[in-house]
Amino acid sequence: MNFMNFISNYIYYIGAFGLVFIGIYIILVKRNLIKVIIGLSILDTGVNLFLISVGYISKGTAPIFSKIDIGITSMVDPVPQALVLTAIVIGVAVLALALSLAIRLYHHYGTLNLRKIKEQRW
């Protein structure tokens, strides 16, 4: 019972860090460059989800006022949402740059396998 309670309290954090760890695992283990970039993108999504869930307030709605008065207390924190807006844009920029570098690497080496690209072996 205690365990279920814990799960239901922290389900968003668990989901967010689940995504983060899936991303890190892909980056560490996979050898295809495209898969590594996909892992980077998943990691980014996980961090965004974590920031949003930190700002959540129980039974809160979006911080947008309308003509129907819904009350100040039932609004979620707007600051993490603004931060995540920034983070999503930066994520798109990073993804585009990484993909263009992958295109260059493919043209130069003829492969996307990191094992075969000699300078990239670890």
Place this chain on the structure above:
Amino acid sequence: MRRIISIIILAIVALGIALCVINIPFGASKTKVGNYYIEKGREQTGAANIVTSVVVNYRGFDTLGEVTVLFVAAIGVSTVLATLKKKTKKEVEPASLVLSTGCRFLFPLILFFGAYIFIYGHLSPGGGFQGGAVIASAFLLTYLGCRGKRISEKRSKITESLSGLVFIVVGLIGLAVGGHYFLYNFLPKGVLFSLFSAGIIPLIYIAIGFKVGSEIAGIIDKLVEES
């Protein structure tokens, strides 16, 4: 072997993070600054959407930096791909009538929807970045649907530069006119919930929408050209 080491490292990191996160209560009100923005945001900025007033007004300078990051990434993509040896032009088979007609029908509608999203950014969910992404998706549709058509690189560069200039000039006017900081809201706030309200926020968001749209469309153009 590498897999096992990675899993062990991840397990250790996960344990550390779990011990930190367990002290952050989920669903409780935490920051004072968020409550301050929600209480005072309507009077101070005139925008109904508090996230917009945080992004454009309270933290407008950060948004300028964010737009700059996207700009640098667009320059980086074109620089990295510019020196690539051009392949021999493949003969592109033109799209079928159904596909090209549908794409020409949808293109203005998607542009219109994107414009709606960034013009109403201070009243409803949305804003410059989201609207710009929707506009860029319209250009992606033309690349996928009407093969062979390309956007003019010169025009997209001009749009991008002009909208960036509008952002900075509006901020500097605010600095000169009355405030003591960049992006001071010098225009009248107007009536809450009306389209012409919130001072400079709609102007800035329209500029951001054009800038983001042309930048992402330029990135898509570069990536499609090389593939």
